[in-house]
Amino acid sequence: MTTRSFLAIVLAAGLGTRMRSALPKVMHPVGYMPLVGHVLSAVKAAGASRSAVVVGPEMPELEDLVAKLAPEAACYVQLERLGTAHAVLAARSALEERADDILVLFGDTPLVTPETIALVRGELAGGADVAVLGFRTDKPFGYGRLLIDGGRVTAIREEKDASEEERKVTFCNSGIMGFRGAHALSLLEAIGNSNAKGEFYLTDAVEIASARGLNVTAVEGDESEVQGVNTREQLSQCEAVFQDRMRKDAMERGVTLLAPDTVFFAHDTRIAPDVTLEQNIVFGPGVSVESGSVIRAFSHLEGAQVGAGSTVGPFARLRPGANLSEGAHIGNFVEIKNAKVGEGAKVNHLTYIGDATVGAASNIGAGTITCNYDGFGKHHTDIGPGSFIGSNSTLVAPVTLGKGAYVAAGSVVTEPVEADALVIGRARQIIKRHRAEELRAKFKAAKDAKSKGE
Template sequence: MTLRSCHSVVLAAGLGTRMKSDLPKVMHPVGGLPIVGHVLKVLGQTGSSRLSVVTGPGMPELEELVGDLAPDARCFVQTDRLGTAHAALAAEKALENVTDDVLVLFGDTPLVTAATVEKVRGALAGGADVVVLGFETDTPFGYGRLLTDDGRLVAIREEKDASDSERKITFCNSGIMGFAGEKALGILQAIGNDNAKGEYYLTDAVEVANAKGLKVVAVAGTEAETQGINTRAQLAACEADFQASKREQFLESGVTLLAPETVFFAHDTVIEPDVIIEQNVVFGTGVTVRSGAQIRSFSHLEGADVGNGAVVGPYARLRPGTVLGKDVRVGNFVEAKNAVFGDGAKANHLSYVGDARVGEASNIGAGTITCNYDGFLKHHTHIGTGTFVGSNSTLVAPVTLGDGAFVAAGSVITRDVAGDAMAFGRSRQQSKDGMAKVLRDKLKKAKNQKS
């Protein structure tokens, strides 16, 4: 990372009309993070010491989101949508007295990488006054072409203005640009609107800079990382590319994916080497899986920490606040929420464990539930070390089971159970000889009378 300072301007005023949504376009998620959040995250990784985000009028939710994701960022409102250069100049005050690098990016390009942003900054550090990020594509139709001559970027030619030979060029404009800080504001202010739409286009910065005798160059990224999002179809395509990249990343890092195309990750998923992930697993945000763990088929995890050697699923759901210790077993159709399992604890099937602490080497029988909610407040269940809870038990919180306690199957536990005590919380069984035959005969007679 360069030691030069950097001020980044993120253009995020688009309404996303074609997405047919009341939500601002850049707030739609990719990998569980709003689109603009990906851009802000990368800029943070690449040393942007100052951030400006240009929003549109009436977007308080976007400004609030930016404040949450990047507390030091400033939001500026583009009151009239008069083109991309006009949008960048909404942050004009913030661009005064900038000395090193200025980046202008679009808020709807969530896949741009830190390495590519560093390429742009590297070119600025090498003496360029304007840097345009381009990409090679086999399908350049609709993109502005980058016209170069002996390493110099001469112009950006839009599709409608390009000659036949220029349309054959496959090096295209991504829209991401870098400026030498002391020249950035002057270049942007010199851009005019002498065009059919009367708008101020950021691409005209190339012509302005060349007219001033400044050094203008292009650097290359990839088509996938520079793709923008304007429609739901493009959002889905971007999500697919994000997932493909994540799968490749984890495979290369030593994670086993039995059917990679069926596993879905969030932007912040952390998985250590030697983890095995089976088919059809979904990771929401905030999940960490430690080495040696196994996530079995059809499981869903969010906000959970899975310990070394733990086995989750199949068909398990781990909700936020779940922490599994070493060698824990959380099996099929088990749901856990805000629950901490000590090393070696087991809940192998058909249970709900919420707002609870399960001690080391404890066993939760099938059908057990912790009744943590009384309609108004949540309550905690504490299960000690080496405790056994029999099948189909109901633990009514707040309640504590001491170390080594034993709860008989089918019990409803409403009071604390001491360590090494056995608790029965069920009605006494009664058997009446011959009564089954009497009942069957009675029911059969009633049925015959109705027919």
Template structure:
């Protein structure tokens, strides 16, 4: 099958009015990736070498998104919304160039997997001229039923047109279809609109193909994978199914999740084996965690990399560009952004480290802040290996601390510090004997006067 060429057409022109959003429906996200992005990702994994996305008019933001997701993809505009077959024919220019397989999918079915798409392609490679993906459900109401006879799919019967016996069928249409390339355009062109809505429906291709003596089959898929999204409630339900999938994947691949239902993943989260994730952790996009690391409770990670045997949290925040080496520690209420921690470096509590590099085995004391922004530009702080930054220190960037430096607690550092030097940047302490007693007496008298 991998040697067969494949054109995939993704129907994504729907406005999603029931979402009550100005955003095109397929641009809403599951696991940090737009719905259409999940479909495109699965198609690429399934070996589709050509991808066409059908958008609606005045959807430049969707076209830009598609180009970012898959630069090789092409967008086609459906200027009038006259049904699913009409939408597929918006990609006529792509259909005119032959491919062995032609797949038609919907941009609002984000959980379909490459394996399931592969089943449809295998049916085509085994000789089917048209393959329809179906699913079994205990609640078939509202779905088109797949009617088969001796292995041949003879019709898709919509709920309103089905007989009582046909309504008892639980094998339903997902909407995903595969066509042999030599028949795809001809079958789509033959679909008419002689129906109550005067629209062109993809499902009619089944009976047209049968009338031509072509081989039409149904392929079985998962109800979870083929669920479509039309409302916010369905979006939320699909998100939960996606999270279940990601949690199970992590567990099956050697990770420990202490409370799986409280851990949230993005589509691209990578956890190596022997990672431990505690309760209420959120992995936003772009996170990779190496083997042996522990992500403690209530931490939030985005665009970050965590090295082997490192610990993050509890209550830590890793923002984009945070790169932690092996055996590092980022503790409670520490925020790290666009910063590299070399192996063995530590910031155990109550610090903000942004736009910086922290050398190996350095220790950042509680309350330390890198002042990286001057109101106009960001500046970097360089902390050399083996350095010690005392608690409640303020490092005003741009500034560099050489390796082995020692910054006294409470210091404000504005100038570079040489290797193995100690820096004090605070006022000298003054003690005035008896002054506290005098102050209390004065304040007490002032209060009594006012009362």
């Protein structure tokens, strides 16, 4: 099929009123990617040379999203919502540029895989003029039924138009349909709207093609792949299937998940073999973790790179721009943002490192923060390799600490520190003998007086 041209038409004009949202339905996310993005990724991986996305009127945010996710795709506006065939014909100009394979998919079915799309294309390559992706279910209510005679599909009957006998059929239409490019436009133009809803059904193309003596076949897919999203509940069901796929894929590739159901992935999470993931971990978009690392319980990572053999957590947060070199240690209640942590460096307790560089083999003590924001702009802190930052230190950016610098606990550092220097930025300790005893007596007397109402 590599020599066959492939046009994907993705229908995405639905308002999603049952979602109770101002956001177009296909922009809701699964695995931190909008529904339509999953479909566009799948068709591209399956070899689509062009993609046409049919959107509704006044959906500029969706058009902008498509341009961002798939620059090779073009958007076409369906001005009136008169059915699926009418929606496909909104992309008439794309259809007129002939392709060997033309597949129609829905932007709210995010779980369809490139392999399943390839099955439909395989039918076309094998001689089918129209190929329908079907699935079997013991709960067919609401789905169009695939009517088959002698191994060929003769019609797809919608629930409202089906006879009692036809409603007993459990082989159902997924909505994904492939056309041989030479017949697609002619079949679509022949579809009428003589049905219960007065709409132009794409599914009628099957009966028209069969009447013309064309070869109409069906290929069977998995029901879980073709489930669409019309409600928030269905969105959560798709999310659950997506997460289950990601977990299984990770474990098959050699990743250890101690409690798989408690680990949540983004669509682009990259975990190398021999990584261990403990319980209750969330990966936002843009995370990669190299081999031998351990992500400990209750950690959240987004836009972060974790080098080989590193440890993160428990209760750690890596925000966008966090970049850990090999063997780095990020401990409990530590937050890293837009900062590079050098090889073997340790940031183990109750610390915030933002807009910074932490040199190799440095040790950052508990309670340390980089003060990177002055209310107007962000500033950088550069900590040289082999440095030791004492507990409860405050590094006020912009500031540079040279190689091997030593910062005394409790210091506020506002000026550059040269290599191998000790900096003490705190008030001198003062001891007043017997003063504690006097204070206790004073405070006790005040409390006693208050309790007596004096």
